[in-house]
Amino acid sequence: MAALIWGLAGCGLFQKSWWQTQFTNPAQQTNPIVADLVTNINSSQSSIHVAAFEFNLDSIAEALIAAKKRGVDVKWVTDDEYGLAEDKDPGHGQFAQLKRAGIPVKADNRPDLMHNKFIIFDNQIVWTGSTNLTINGTQRNNNNAILLNSPELAVIFEREFAEMWAGQFGPSSPSTVDLQQVTVNGTPVQVLFAPEDKVSSKLLPLINNAKSSIRFMAFSFTHEQLGAAMLSRAKAGVDVQGIFETNGSETQYSELPKFYCAGMPVRQDSNPSAFHHKVIVIDNNTVITGSYNFSNNADRRNDENVVILNNSEIAKDYLSEFNTRWAESRQPAKTRMKCR
Template identity: 65%
Template structure:
């Protein structure tokens, strides 16, 4: 994983070949945001070590909402946290989380529960697909990365860490609602109170299904003046696709990378884009291209657990963060450019344009 930290020299960090980006906060460390990207195929686990560091530094509370889990060192770190008096709670999916506990390589939830850490699931709702952690009511960890070996070492993914009590409070409220058993459409939207300003950066948080996420993302796309870049594990949402095609026809520079397997289904927007003349590519990762990212006009970044699909919009429990910050956007564009260079043109034969 490539590592960048504001303008700090990589040699000082001693982490060449890895990726973290830091933003200015004016605090003691000078950082209020950090961005990490995986480097599939390299024998490193930088994201995992950073996560363990946040767990080991926590003093009072850790709440985890995570779709999947098989990272033993994270389970051990949470066990240590519990022993020193930190209150830890874990929410996961009933099928892909706790329901997969007996599969090879699993068993980490048993470690948590033996340590006295409560684990709850969505009890048969669609997918509890969230990927966020809140530390000490002041730090949020989110992005596209599942807490698994595949997620952190094999798939293309991102993590963003946001140091803000206001943002942490928004995620805590959502966590508490799910902890009480409120999943899917049972929750009322509080989207009007999910905009905050952190060190002159506007940050908006969205949750599905209650916040009509796809409609709001289509609105952002429709407002693009210069450029749209996207990286998508799944892109099947017709409304978001139409918004991109419309902006491209209006002269906006639209480019994107699709996960190969997901993009070759009849539901994918890839064929529409390719046949419409948009420069789009497919990834070449033999595992998975798992990003769910938009970068608009080089100034606005969208990331989180939300695939660009109807299921994500209408059924699953998902989280999204939108940052109106050119420095953050620059780092995501850097990741886009690296992955664009690795990607390939779709097969003209398979696309079957008329």
């Protein structure tokens, strides 16, 4: 893991390494992700813009309110149903706290989901991944997060945030996909937003061009074209392995039975809460992560974000997480697969 060293540098944050990965540890119910986010919030000097699906973390709310009091521009975009509506439920109320402190919160107000998970600090640092800002997301579910120090990437995410803040959600929101590729310290990075960027059409060539290996961790994998591409690469001799979230993989739409019946090494997770990753690693080098489940809803209807990073060191971290979860996962029950 690349260590981050944070501090104040005139008008923003700095770090000795430009990226950091983090993974939840449900067995210990620890939340290093939250501790680091609080540190980053406390260090921010100009702006914190949050696009997050749901929320019930007191420490994050308290840190954001303190940031607002010292003059930081704090804004939050969330989902109307799973964000604002659930704020009235027991154990919630954090959005109400933000609003009382003068922090504006906006929701998508549409049937589909504002499912993004990203934060931009001081127009310089982007935090994203699969992690919802909840007790479940940070302590009980298997999740990942990545912190990226790049003003160029921050510009991309700020543009998307501004669109949502102006009320542009879903398929009608504008795509700026041609402006969403940068190179950071020698690492090519592409950012995609669903549904406007037609994410699956960008992921399919990456999968189809896999030469040696594909590893995936999936909360929901129901997208037939992505599944067919992985199955095709496996038949061509590429080493394809994946872990499915158990409950999600036992629906009639899951790609798990196809993979299992074709002899592909696939497993189901053993977390009694949820296996919430949305990760693909290709050829030990290309990492795909973000809020985007491998589903038609994510691709065509929900607001989602994806980052694609070509960096073998970052890939090592995600492969280490894969190997850890693979070791504790289990073979699917043959009787449920109904192979012909």
